[in-house]
Amino acid sequence: MIEVKNLTKTYGAHKAVDNISFEVHEGEILGFLGPNGAGKSTTMNILTGYLSATNGTVTINGHDILEEPNEAKANIGYLPEQPPLYPDMTVREYLNFMYDLKKCALPRQRHIAEICQVLKIEDVYGRLIKNLSKGYKQRVGFAQALIGNPPVLILDEPTVGLDPNQIIEIRTLIKMLGKHHTVILSSHILSEIEAVCDRIVIINQGKIVANDNTAELAANLSNDRRMIVSVAGPAKEVANLISGINGVEEVSYEGSREVGVHEFAIETVNGADIRRDLFTRLAQRNWPLLASGSRAMSLEDIFINLTIKGNGGQL
Ligand code: ADP
Numbered sequence: 289m290i291e292v293k294n295l296t297k298t299y300g301a302h303k304a305v306d307n308i309s310f311e312v313h314e315g316e317i318l319g320f321l322g323p324n325g326a327g328k329s330t331t332m333n334i335l336t337g338y339l340s341a342t343n344g345t346v347t348i349n350g351h352d353i354l355e356e357p358n359e360a361k362a363n364i365g366y367l368p369e370q371p372p373l374y375p376d377m378t379v380r381e382y383l384n385f386m387y388d389l390k391k392c393a394l395p396r397q398r399h400i401a402e403i404c405q406v407l408k409i410e411d412v413y414g415r416l417i418k419n420l421s422k423g424y425k426q427r428v429g430f431a432q433a434l435i436g437n438p439p440v441l442i443l444d445e446p447t448v449g450l451d452p453n454q455i456i457e458i459r460t461l462i463k464m465l466g467k468h469h470t471v472i473l474s475s476h477i478l479s480e481i482e483a484v485c486d487r488i489v490i491i492n493q494g495k496i497v498a499n500d501n502t503a504e505l506a507a508n509l510s511n512d513r514r515m516i517v518s519v520a521g522p523a524k525e526v527a528n529l530i531s532g533i534n535g536v537e538e539v540s541y542e543g544s545r546e547v548g549v550h551e552f553a554i555e556t557v558n559g560a561d562i563r564r565d566l567f568t569r570l571a572q573r574n575w576p577l578l579a580s581g582s583r584a585m586s587l588e589d590i591f592i593n594l595t596i597k598g599n600g601g602q603l
């Protein structure tokens with residue numbers, strides 16, 4: 289449905305997008321995840337034909353965005369980071385204006401009414417956009433993207449600046465739209481993407497550092513188990529003892545919630561099971577193991593590993 293090949297965008301000497309390639313299949317909800325400045329908006333602006341690439345190609349439903357811009361763009365509904373709203377128009381005026389701009393051929397009244405119903409903006413239809421709350425403005429931005437019923441929706445950080453209730457509403461809306469559209473959704477917030485998307489592409493400093501099914505990403509991560517233990521004993525010596533166990537990669541101190549009891553997070557190599565060793569060794573020193581549990585690394589942990597520690601693409 290969408291094919292991005294070797295896309296590069298440079299600003300002067302700075303590579304905002306650095307030779308990225310990925311595909312989005314029909315019906316998929318793809319999460320485009322990365323920290324601020326990673327290159328998400330730049331990529332989305334190129335995908336939608338608002339910005340030209342320095343190098344590489346984008347094909348939407350078989351149409352090259354440069355060679356057949358009108359055909360390609362007709363397939364896309366775009367909600368940019370800053371929705372192109374006209375504050376002095378009413379919602380009615382604005383949606384009709386966008387309808388004309390997009391040269392929409394669907395029956396005007398019915399089509400706009402349907403969109404307003406889906407987005408629950410019927411009650412503000414006659415209001416000036418500048419008087420709407422942020423949540424309603426965002427929904428009007430969404431409405432604009434849906435005009436013409438394009439098969440592909442590209443949504444750039446659609447929940448930024450919304451309150452938690454509005455975020456849940458928008459999330460539900462995206463899931464619903466995902467049933468009938470191919471969606472690319474960008475965010476710098478992992479939990480948001482994780483909740484909604486089938487697949488996640490992680491971008492950092494213009495480069496793709498991961499591209500996998502959300503479920504598989506999570507499964508890969510659960511191989512790298514992280515164990516949390518509470519031990520009654522001297523913090524430093526306990527940490528040293530744990531570090532010395534075969535299969536332990538990293539021990540970090542998590543603090544103390546009880547006098548003389550310390551918590552540690554232990555990362556093991558390839559999911560090595562150190563529980564028995566740990567128990568025996570602590571018992572030998574008479575340092576009771578008061579609690580232990582394991583938890584799979586969250587996507588948040590992985591995201592930090594990939595984008596900050598910079599050991600990219602090792603999933
Ligand atoms: P994101 O949307 O992931 O936060 P952007 O795509 O907006 O990231 O930006 C990627 C990089 O490109 C950033 O380093 C940003 O400063 C730079 N950039 C974006 N637009 C321009 C521009 N018009 N001129 C120069 N640099 C830009």
Ligand code: MG
Nearest residue numbers: 328329330369
């Ligand atoms: Mg952005």
